[in-house]
Amino acid sequence: MMEESSTVDSEHASVVHSDAPSRLRASSQGKRLFGLLIDIVLIILILNTLDSLFRQENWDLKQQARSWLDLTWFYGGAMLFLVFRDLSQNGSPGKRMLGMCLRKIENLNEIVPKDRLFKRNLSLFILPWEAWEIFRDPYGRRLGDRLAGTVVIDNPDAMRPMRRLLLSNLLFFGFFIIALGLQQPNMRKTSAFQVSYEVVKQDSRYLELRAAGFELEEPELHLDFRGDAEDSRVRFRVNQDEEVQIFEVVLALVEKPSPHWELKGLEFQTLKQEEED
Known part of the structure; x- marks a missing residue:
């Protein structure tokens, strides 16, 4: 036109x-x-x-x-x-x-x-x-x-x-x-983050890292809300000089009797800095 x-x-x-x-x-x-x-x-x-x-x-x-x-x-x-x-x-x-x-x-x-x-x-x-x-x-x-x-x-x-x-x-x-x-701030308000954080902070491997002066970095949330959803994951990192410790909490969304996140497991891995990059 x-x-x-x-x-x-x-x-x-x-x-x-x-x-x-x-x-x-x-x-x-x-x-x-x-x-x-x-x-x-x-x-x-x-x-x-x-x-x-x-x-x-x-x-x-x-x-x-x-x-x-x-x-x-x-x-x-x-x-x-x-x-x-x-x-x-x-x-x-x-x-x-x-x-x-x-x-x-x-x-x-x-x-x-x-x-x-x-x-x-x-x-x-x-x-x-x-x-x-x-x-x-x-x-x-x-x-x-x-x-x-x-x-x-x-x-x-x-x-x-x-x-x-x-x-x-x-x-x-x-x-x-x-x-x-x-x-x-909004990520930390999610129920998924709060459930995952409680799991990680009680893990013995994280307690050792915390005693050595290391803290968790900002989390990564990968949440799936679909009806036939795959597992949702919340990932935390702890950066050291040459290594990266990764805590990955596996969650599943349960709708009944009321919506909540159910813990399915905690995965842990250690990567070299060059592997993480």
Whole structure:
């Protein structure tokens, strides 16, 4: 589908095909859709970060018993973010990253009031159809734009592209750093880790290593939650100067009478550092 560049005549509230730099340019369909995708990705990142931040003890077992009602907050939160994402009046994060903004169709110099922004995004509850509407309309106006009397234009006062790109990368990199920071604390909250750690710390071989001043490094979890699951494994390492001691706890997920991890064995091996590498 060909995308057409267009400009908006603010005096007559119409969109006219032109290359005149003095007029405001309506954002293309592809740019509009890309901005919407950025917003959706950000919403998923925010909700996943909140979910990781507030995970409780034994969350790996509770996750198995989750019903569709337990996911209501996630999907409900996603829709709320979509509905309220433009209420800053300068547009959603996706629009800002791509240098777009929202304006009244009758006066392109006026910022859209919040009540019309809210009305505009209510139609996102039919999201697949709204995405299709962006391509159906020659100027990328979806149903919400027509109901609220708004149009998305290229912001003449937007930050320079390189600055927008830098800020966008910093934002996504921030989510990546947060995810890395929460990984180990959340791993230690799992029932699988707690069961395995209790087994290893009572093993005589580990007690000897601990007496010599060595400690367990961060664990590796390989958990299988499928119905016909294979054995799950939790691996601990103790690094010495020339050797690596590996404790591998073998677990099986038991669903009844209540979900729990059942110990199937403890495997131990010693490797040379070059073999581990």
